[in-house]
Amino acid sequence: MNNTVSGCDGRDQRIKEKEKDSVVKHNVTGEGTGDKFHRVSASTLIPANIPLGLPGVMDAEGRVDESRLRAYIVKNGGVSPSERGQVWRFLFGMFPCSSTALERPLLHGQLAVRYQVMKRKWQQLLPACVRLRLNGTDAELVAAVKYYEQRKKAAQELCQEQSEELRERLSFLELQAQVVFERVTFDLEELQEAIRIIDKDVPRTDRDLAYYLGEGSGNLLVLREILITYAAFHPEVSYAQGMNDLCSRFLEVLDSEVDTYWSFSCYMEKFSRDFRADGLHRKIELEAELLKELDPQLHTHLVTDNMDRLTFCHRWLLLGFQREFEHSDALRLFEILSCDHLELISQQVERAHYRERLACKLSLDDRPLSEPQAINAEFTFELFICAAILLLHRDVLLRCRNEVQLIQFTSSLQGTLDLNSILNKAEEHFYNYCKRSAWDHLNTGCRTHKSKEDQFIHQLRNLFS
Template sequence: MVGLGGACFEAAPEDVGDFFAIRPEHRADVPKTQFKSRPGKTLSSRKWESAFSQDGHLDMAKVLRRIQRGGIHPSIKGVVWEFLLGCYDPNSTFDERNQLRQRRREQYEIWKSECKNMEPTIGSGRIITTPIIIEDGITVEVPSTSYLNNEDLGTPTPDISPRHCSRAKSIAFDSADKKVHQWKATLHQIGLDVVRTDRSLVFYLDEANLARLWDVLCIYAWIDNDISYCQGMNDLCSPMLILQENEADAFWCFEHFMRRMRGNFKTSASSIGVQSQLSTLAEIIKVVDPKLHQHLETLDGGEYLFAFRTLMVLFRRELSFVDAMYLWELMWAMEYNPNLFSQYEDQSAATDKSAAPKGNDKCLKQLGKFERKNVESGSLDQQAAFSVFLMAGVLEAKNKRLLKEAEALDDVVKILNDITGTLDAKKACGEALKVHKKYLSKTKKA
């Protein structure tokens, strides 16, 4: 089947909503979904197809306008996300994208074979949840790599916090196979996280889907020498797997997503990557709302660690699965800039914002609202991602309550927890743009 956007992919079920169905026993625990497809606002299949020229060039400006107004219809989320994440250049043709997709699928199979040779459980429909033991540099067989059972899905999901997000500890031994052993040391943690991932969704009742998620994360951990795997990546990867019928395509969506997110997971002896965003958040609030910032500092919240989990996994825990996807695509559309993506297979994807177009109206139309303002103002701060302004917007929306009711840091957390299940993604993005405009205005005057 020739898919939307000209790429070949397997036919998806008629009712894509089936993928997002909630298990009956979890319906009371899951935040109510607020997203609804709105004719005339939501990017529909018809509008998506009409945005392509005869040979496959995509009018990205037209697509961005529609997404920013009302998100993407569930039936085409997967293929549109590939463009939003920079998997494909909108200026490429149908044939060029089909060839690139095929090359990527072949590369994924090569990596998967490498991993399978090192650990036969990869690709077997099973996962590892028991630590692999290393004795004198020799890998000992895993005591149990049994097929998944439904009892695993009832395991409580741990909080993501600084102490949980450190990279898997390296195992000390003298061996030329250090990378292999370090990779194997992460596999059981990936397995434990996988069986906790989106366990309320009917999709993951199929154990084969859990195994596919495990495979994708294990293979990513193998090819990313700096980050490997960190708790929270499972939450970012899950929607890719659900939206993409082909496992390799899901992997490449996740890989491109991680190009912009991997800084959050970089760790050192003294800090975790997302802390740089927390510092930026603190600076933004200090500029746009110095009274609130001072109040938070008084409560010993000046480091803004209460926003750690939210920024780490982009509001996944605060929203329903469907609303989280809606928020992500709004964010990606708002901050879209083709100059930030590699057009080919170069994994060192271009990230130099100084190359962004300036003064060219046609080029500026290819940018999202947020990124356009950055370019027009000359703001090139890599850390000031849209998600940081989104969090700043949430704090501003809770300004009065925080100033009046928060007498301790626990109160701040409690007040912010109220957004769970109630956050309106479209409205939140609008508030983020207002904070961004105010921040640019005040910093420019300074």
């Protein structure tokens, strides 16, 4: 089968720099037409040579200090909406933090062409799946297809205006991409099943968001093609329910089909297990372990047979509390959770432990030292967020007597939680968890004086300030 992709196919091959006042743009005037419509341009990219407005994060050549970026996001509770799109391209690995401002436009061109070749390959093998099948009962979805077709036509007209030099460069990149993906084969039955589920889930994406309203409903079709392309080239993961909501978040923030695909793919490299039964089961187990540490009574109440453990928290943990907070706060929380918040702090806590152990060893030369109680590295910050929500509503949960009441409780929380309050509570619970570990070690291992305990706890408290 001929997989050659024309150098003029699709808007994703048009590479240009475009400054954006806001990451999420709506009602963009369509170039080449007189209409206004929501347009997701795969090459819409905040210029790579514009420095991040985050102190000390980007150097003069455009390289990003990843540890400082993550620390900034955590300390400041996220970034501003105007910088979120640029930050996410680094945070989620689409652009290496070590790349320079000169290198990134070239890298972006390669990613755009590779994505187009990948998408074209499954479309050639399954031409009947290229278009979303409509039953005519969803007027908004019918309109979405119309808007999407308008956008494709406008993009094709733009493609005809490309210079000969650009056409040649794109053709070379396409040839390289074809070589990379030439030997990729698909299990067509499994892919068709994934597409069937995607076609059910995409229309269920939160269409109350401005990004998917009116003419922006065409973005649903963009989301569909990203998810199908991902499922086609990641058969070990394929597609699972909930991925549409997760990917939708990337598409809204990045406003780019290509950038969304690659950022979503990078994210899934780390978290794809969460969409498998074993991964989700392990996460629920960890939440139960953490709750037992923080509140044994509530833990005992929620893990009885009638309560079926903590499975009612499933959606929270799978989608990063997407619907429990107001939408803009949910985006902030998602980027905070993606910073490996506890990993950063735990490293500092471990260094503090080491310094205290060393001090104990010097003062107690001949006394054997016991190892301190280890901080469970599997207790990620999202688990502390979940625990903070449970403990905040402790009285209500203790009155719940069955799983139906728990589900009613979780439904009542949607869009009602205050993010800053929950973040503070989650950090407080983690601080207390670390403090207990430190006290256990100091009181049973070193037998130091009270002043030593106060000194260590003061040091620990400073990590959370």
